[in-house]
Amino acid sequence: xSEIKKIINxxxxxxxxxxxxxxxxxxxxxxxxCLQYSxxxxxxxxxxxxxxxxxxxxxxxxxxxxxxxxxxxRITVNTALEKFRSRHNLYRVDDIDQIPEPDADPDNQDxxxxxxxxxxxxxxxxxxxxxxxxxxxAIEGYSHNEISKMVNISEGxxxxxxxxxxxxxxxxxxxxxxxxxxxxxx
Amino acid sequence: MDEKGANIDLVFRNGLKDxxxxxxxxxxxxxxxxxxxxxxxxxxxxxxxLIAVVLSMSFLAYRWSREISTGLDSAVMxxxxxxxxxxxxxxxxxxxxxxxxKNSSLINFSKSLIENIPDKAIEPENEETTSxxxxxxxxxxxxxxxxxxxxxxxxLASLNSSPGNTFNIKEPDQQYLPGNSITKSTDRWSIAAMxxxxxxxxxxxxxxxxxxxxxGSEQSLISYTGGVAFSYKINKRFSIQSGLYYSSLAQxxxxxxxxAGFQKYDNTKGNHNFEVLTTNGTVYTNNADVFLIASGxxxxxxxxxxxxxxxxxxxxxQYINNTLRQNFSYLELPIILRYKVVDKMIDLNLIGGVxxxxxxNNSVYxxxxxxxxxxxxxxxxxxxxxxxxLGMGMEYSFSDKLxxxxxxxxxxxxxxxxxxxxSKIHPYSFGIFSGVSYKF
Numbered sequence: 001x002s003e004i005k006k007i008i009n010x011x012x013x014x015x016x017x018x019x020x021x022x023x024x025x026x027x028x029x030x031x032x033x034c035l036q037y038s039x040x041x042x043x044x045x046x047x048x049x050x051x052x053x054x055x056x057x058x059x060x061x062x063x064x065x066x067x068x069x070x071x072x073x074r075i076t077v078n079t080a081l082e083k084f085r086s087r088h089n090l091y092r093v094d095d096i097d098q099i100p101e102p103d104a105d106p107d108n109q110d111x112x113x114x115x116x117x118x119x120x121x122x123x124x125x126x127x128x129x130x131x132x133x134x135x136x137x138a139i140e141g142y143s144h145n146e147i148s149k150m151v152n153i154s155e156g157x158x159x160x161x162x163x164x165x166x167x168x169x170x171x172x173x174x175x176x177x178x179x180x181x182x183x184x185x186x
Numbered sequence: 187m188d189e190k191g192a193n194i195d196l197v198f199r200n201g202l203k204d205x206x207x208x209x210x211x212x213x214x215x216x217x218x219x220x221x222x223x224x225x226x227x228x229x230x231x232x233x234x235x236l237i238a239v240v241l242s243m244s245f246l247a248y249r250w251s252r253e254i255s256t257g258l259d260s261a262v263m264x265x266x267x268x269x270x271x272x273x274x275x276x277x278x279x280x281x282x283x284x285x286x287x288k289n290s291s292l293i294n295f296s297k298s299l300i301e302n303i304p305d306k307a308i309e310p311e312n313e314e315t316t317s318x319x320x321x322x323x324x325x326x327x328x329x330x331x332x333x334x335x336x337x338x339x340x341x342l343a344s345l346n347s348s349p350g351n352t353f354n355i356k357e358p359d360q361q362y363l364p365g366n367s368i369t370k371s372t373d374r375w376s377i378a379a380m381x382x383x384x385x386x387x388x389x390x391x392x393x394x395x396x397x398x399x400x401x402g403s404e405q406s407l408i409s410y411t412g413g414v415a416f417s418y419k420i421n422k423r424f425s426i427q428s429g430l431y432y433s434s435l436a437q438x439x440x441x442x443x444x445x446a447g448f449q450k451y452d453n454t455k456g457n458h459n460f461e462v463l464t465t466n467g468t469v470y471t472n473n474a475d476v477f478l479i480a481s482g483x484x485x486x487x488x489x490x491x492x493x494x495x496x497x498x499x500x501x502x503x504q505y506i507n508n509t510l511r512q513n514f515s516y517l518e519l520p521i522i523l524r525y526k527v528v529d530k531m532i533d534l535n536l537i538g539g540v541x542x543x544x545x546x547n548n549s550v551y552x553x554x555x556x557x558x559x560x561x562x563x564x565x566x567x568x569x570x571x572x573x574x575x576l577g578m579g580m581e582y583s584f585s586d587k588l589x590x591x592x593x594x595x596x597x598x599x600x601x602x603x604x605x606x607x608x609s610k611i612h613p614y615s616f617g618i619f620s621g622v623s624y625k626f
Contacts, residue, residue, distance in 0.1 A: 016218070016222075019218065019221065020214065020218070023214055023217065024214075027208070027209050027213070027214070028206035028207060028208050028209070029204070029205075029206050031206075031207050031208070031209040032202070032205045032206050032207045035207055036202060045209065045210060045213055048209055048213055049213055049216050049217055049220075052213075052217045053217055053220050053221060056217075056221045057221075057224070114197075114201065115201075116201050116202055116205040117205075119197070119198055119201040119202055120202065120205065120207075123198060123202075134195075134198075137195070138194075138195035138198055138199055139195075139198060139199050139202065166194050166195070169194050169198070170194050173194065173197065
């Protein structure tokens with residue numbers, strides 16, 4: 001029996017040590033995903049907490065087919081999506097007309113100076129609707145049709161949100177890169 | 187634009203791939219608390235299943251032991267009917283030892299019992315009687331004799347008149363009763379009433395200042411445990427024991443002044459007014475008339491009515507006491523294995539096992555004029571705790587059936603009483619159980 005199977009069986013038997021082991025092994029990666037889907041740390045913590053509770057509750061349904069990490073990731077993303085749906089009406093989406101076009105051609109931009117933390121910060125600055133659609137499309141690989149059902153918007157809105165998210169991200173990446181260059185040049 | 191978009195998508199997808207951020211430490215505590223609470227129904231179901239299994243096994247074991255004794259009686263009765271009935275009347279209970287040559291299946295059945303009879307009790311008549319296919323029976327109730335009359339002649343003649351049977355009957359006064367070995371083996375069950383004063387305490391394996399401070403102001407009170415236990419003797423050395431006990435554990439929390447008469451000043455609705463921190467969890471007041479204030483420094487009491495807002499002396503509240511008492515009562519279902527180390531007049535047993543403790547009462551009160559004044563209850567207590575126990579039992583037999591038991595027992599609770607706190611408080615208790623047991 002593989003180690004992960006042993007841990008899962010331990011969790012199913014209510015073994016606290018195995019539950020904690022499972023958490024410690026995967027919490028950091030899943031928390032990064034939670035941060036990516038949330039605008040603040042409190043929200044990310046909530047998503048991680050609820051996501052892990054669902055993971056423990058649904059372990060009995062895990063069939064040991066495919067990646068366990070992928071299975072946990074899907075649960076975490078779905079939890080983020082539920083939170084998003086519940087707060088959907090509270091969010092105000094910025095008027096895209098007020099967002100300027102990127103000042104540099106993305107193809108010619110130098111992204112090399114940006115690390116994962118910079119990218120995370122940039123993505124978290126997006127308005128929630130744009131962030132959700134961008135994450136689902138660009139990171140998770142869902143189609144607009146799927147996203148429209150998941151987020152309960154039309155396909156057109158999904159496309160539009162993605163397009164606007166990209167515009168904002170390109171602008172932010174440009175400014176981050178510029179700042180970093182200026183810092184490195186003294 | 188799509189290509190540019192795809193480009194930025196790749197930047198983020200690749201950049202965030204395998205990115206990790208450590209979550210805050212309290213997240214795990216919250217998760218664990220929730221999953222533990224959700225697991226409780228399963229624990230209760232498991233406990234119920236365990237009880238059912240223990241009861242079923244006990245019932246089966248009881249039936250099995252009954253069948254053995256009934257089987258033996260029937261076998262002997264069958265023998266009597268076949269060969270000895272004309273001479274035997276079913277009323278005398280004096281034991282008679284008979285050696286028999288018998289081609290019957292009951293011989294095999296009785297073989298194991300026969301092996302327990304010392305050689306002295308059996309005198310084979312000749313080589314023929316000791317050959318395979320012969321057996322020796324202790325006939326206790328079904329074969330009877332008239333006291334003082336020599337029965338050898340007519341009885342033996344009658345028994346030996348059946349084809350294939352050869353019996354040798356010994357005089358009762360010559361018989362060696364084999365230490366009641368067979369009678370003793372049938373007394374597999376015993377029931378006992380036990381009670382014990384219990385000293386409950388706990389130790390702290392953590393280093394946090396708050397726990398140390400709280401433990402410093404808490405003192406254990408002598409508590410009690412009592413109940414009924416039944417045990418089944420598996421063999422000469424081992425026996426398994428279960429039963430149902432009621433135990434009450436209590437501790438005193440000092441440095442908390444309590445006052446009565448607060449209700450007329452209480453403007454809040456519903457919720458508790460005071461929270462008192464203890465090592466076993468937070469006490470929530472449910473008596474609206476009580477006012478609590480810590481006598482020393484520290485922040486043991488959480489309330490909106492602190493000293494700056496409300497002064498109990500100015501309000502002329504009635505002082506009650508400066509200590510609180512926390513009481514937890516449990517119904518215990520132990521599963522204990524006993525090993526007999528010494529089998530003499532006073533038996534010594536090693537005792538070890540586990541007990542499932544179900545919380546049945548949780549109260550916090552203070553004493554006033556010898557009576558109890560209710561304060562509230564401790565929040566977040568585990569409804570089910572598991573304890574392990576280890577002890578040494580002494581058993582003095584008054585008679586074959588009755589014995590006096592004395593069992594000093596140490597108990598360690600495997601999980602803390604409170605599921606909400608993440609403290610490292612480990613409760614334990616020590617008690618000297620005494621009681622009387624009856625074998626049957």
